[in-house]
Amino acid sequence: SKKFEVSKGVSVEELKKHTTVDDGVWVVIGGNVYDLTEFMNIHPGGKAIILKYAGRDATKIFTPIHAPDIIDKFLPHDKHLGPLIGQLDMEDEEEISPEEIERLQRVENMPPITQIFNVSDFEYIAKKTLAPNAWAYYSSAADDEVTLRENHYAFHRVFFNPRVLVDVTEVDTSTTMLGSKTSVPFYCSATALARLGHEEGEKGIARGCGRQGVIQMFSTLASYSFDDITDAAEPGQVQWFQLYVNPDRSISYNLIEKCKLKNIKGIFVTVDAPVLGNREKDKRMKYIDDADIMEAQKEKVDRSQGAAKALTSFIDTSLTWKDIGDFKKQTNIPIVIKGIQTPEDVILAAKHGVDAVVISNHGGRQLEFARSPLEVLHDTMPILKAHGLHDKIEIYIDGGVRRGTDIIKALCLGAKGVGLGRAFLYANSTYGEDGVARLCQILRAEIQTGMRLLGVQKISELGPEFIDTRNLAARTTTNDELYNSVYVPLAPPRFRND
Numbered sequence: 001s002k003k004f005e006v007s008k009g010v011s012v013e014e015l016k017k018h019t020t021v022d023d024g025v026w027v028v029i030g031g032n033v034y035d036l037t038e039f040m041n042i043h044p045g046g047k048a049i050i051l052k053y054a055g056r057d058a059t060k061i062f063t064p065i066h067a068p069d070i071i072d073k074f075l076p077h078d079k080h081l082g083p084l085i086g087q088l089d090m091e092d093e094e095e096i097s098p099e100e101i102e103r104l105q106r107v108e109n110m111p112p113i114t115q116i117f118n119v120s121d122f123e124y125i126a127k128k129t130l131a132p133n134a135w136a137y138y139s140s141a142a143d144d145e146v147t148l149r150e151n152h153y154a155f156h157r158v159f160f161n162p163r164v165l166v167d168v169t170e171v172d173t174s175t176t177m178l179g180s181k182t183s184v185p186f187y188c189s190a191t192a193l194a195r196l197g198h199e200e201g202e203k204g205i206a207r208g209c210g211r212q213g214v215i216q217m218f219s220t221l222a223s224y225s226f227d228d229i230t231d232a233a234e235p236g237q238v239q240w241f242q243l244y245v246n247p248d249r250s251i252s253y254n255l256i257e258k259c260k261l262k263n264i265k266g267i268f269v270t271v272d273a274p275v276l277g278n279r280e281k282d283k284r285m286k287y288i289d290d291a292d293i294m295e296a297q298k299e300k301v302d303r304s305q306g307a308a309k310a311l312t313s314f315i316d317t318s319l320t321w322k323d324i325g326d327f328k329k330q331t332n333i334p335i336v337i338k339g340i341q342t343p344e345d346v347i348l349a350a351k352h353g354v355d356a357v358v359i360s361n362h363g364g365r366q367l368e369f370a371r372s373p374l375e376v377l378h379d380t381m382p383i384l385k386a387h388g389l390h391d392k393i394e395i396y397i398d399g400g401v402r403r404g405t406d407i408i409k410a411l412c413l414g415a416k417g418v419g420l421g422r423a424f425l426y427a428n429s430t431y432g433e434d435g436v437a438r439l440c441q442i443l444r445a446e447i448q449t450g451m452r453l454l455g456v457q458k459i460s461e462l463g464p465e466f467i468d469t470r471n472l473a474a475r476t477t478t479n480d481e482l483y484n485s486v487y488v489p490l491a492p493p494r495f496r497n498d
């Protein structure tokens with residue numbers, strides 16, 4: 001086969017000739033020149049950002065967002081044009097805007113971590129210090145974000161029936177999840193692009209979770225490679241892998257083989273995102289400069305298809321229950337379906353011999369007006385019992401969890417464990433692995449206090465008798481000022497002279 005010879009390199013003046021679709025779009029990343037003319041049509045981040053850096057060095061914007069091996073994995077080798085010969089002059093460096101200077105000053109003056117008492121504190125600081133594109137990507141959810149808020153408010157419609165005169169000197173928050181012992185009944189759920197918020201990304205989350213004995217699930221779309229993230233874990237630390245099934249099944253089967261090699265203790269197949277949800281805060285951020293740049297390139301900004309179409313280059317929209325059986329044949333690692341949203345599909349999962357499900361709506365980022373996982377869990381358990389399947393399958397939920405008492409409520413309703421997504425991103429983005437460790441400490445302490453005041457010594461004692469769910473489906477809810485104070489409503493379109 002033709003051996004691809006890396007060229008001697010590309011001169012600066014040759015590079016400068018390739019800044020449009022017609023002449024070819026060449027970009028410098030990490031000192032090497034790449035021809036992205038074709039790739040930019042399927043780039044999940046849209047075309048404009050690539051065009052913006054045509055003929056320039058994109059290393060600074062590229063590095064926080066992409067796993068180091070992503071170019072080798074996804075860009076055909078004939079588009080690797082070799083090293084840049086010579087220096088690009090400084091004028092190419094983006095001047096820093098006044099907003100960016102203000103943001104960096106806030107980063108400088110962040111409160112000490114000892115001032116962080118709850119998840120909303122992390123969220124508040126993240127909102128003030130994250131780069132706008134990172135905040136938009138992490139905080140956004142689908143359409144009007146009703147499901148995002150509902151996920152959280154559902155917990156506020158469930159109250160406790162505490163028992164007293166129980167000896168609660170000792171409380172034990174440990175449990176097992178997918179057969180792995182864990183010191184707490186919660187885990188870090190898979191989220192993409194953690195490096196957008198902190199240079200150490202998913203590696204920092206792995207280290208922070210490791211320090212606290214908390215299980216980390218990491219995403220197919222993580223910003224570091226599979227090996228980087230598993231190597232960042234301590235020996236014996238439990239990690240789970242979240243699989244987006246690729247239209248090219250061999251890619252997914254190879255990832256399952258990697259899970260075996262790296263002693264992964266759970267494979268979570270995400271099924272609620274066959275296409276991308278409509279995340280307008282994120283889109284508005286991505287497309288702010290799209291319009292300007294694409295106009296300059298006289299190209300229509302294809303808002304509707306760009307990211308969704310590109311994302312399906314990673315995700316198979318044709319996935320069905322039959323495929324789940326195929327994955328189960330390939331490995332003994334527990335297979336979990338993440339993104340189940342009705343009791344009927346929980347029953348189907350149990351009948352397909354799946355080890356566990358996560359009742360989840362992707363943190364409200366996918367189908368708007370999907371019900372809160374807490375409500376679906378409440379409806380599911382009696383049906384599962386009626387089918388005699390409740391001890392055949394473990395049920396997890398995630399979405400909107402901000403307190404240890406939220407976790408206790410889910411356990412009372414029969415959940416085996418509870419996942420958090422944004423909380424870990426905000427903790428990692430603000431204080432790195434120390435933030436992640438602090439988050440785990442805070443939630444653990446809140447669970448211990450909750451159990452003591454509920455009159456419970458062990459996780460296994462929690463049951464529906466400890467909670468009042470009469471108001472759960474009412475969907476009128478208490479107002480959570482702390483949550484509201486951090487919540488950022490959808491921004492209207494910006495006038496050019498705003």
Ligand SMILES: Cc1cc2c(cc1C)[n+](S(=O)(=O)[O-])c1c(=O)[nH]c(=O)nc-1n2C[C@H](O)[C@H](O)[C@H](O)COP(=O)(O)O
Pocket residue numbers: 137138139151189190191192193219220221242270273338360361362363364365398399400401419420421422423425
């Ligand atoms: C916040 C967030 C969530 C993502 C996430 C990225 C972000 C920024 N991403 S996403 O790029 O596809 O949207 C993933 C992902 O890679 N895979 C996945 O299974 N879930 C993904 N989720 C969903 C996550 O695993 C939980 O289901 C969700 O975050 C739980 O809600 P809370 O954020 O309220 O805890």
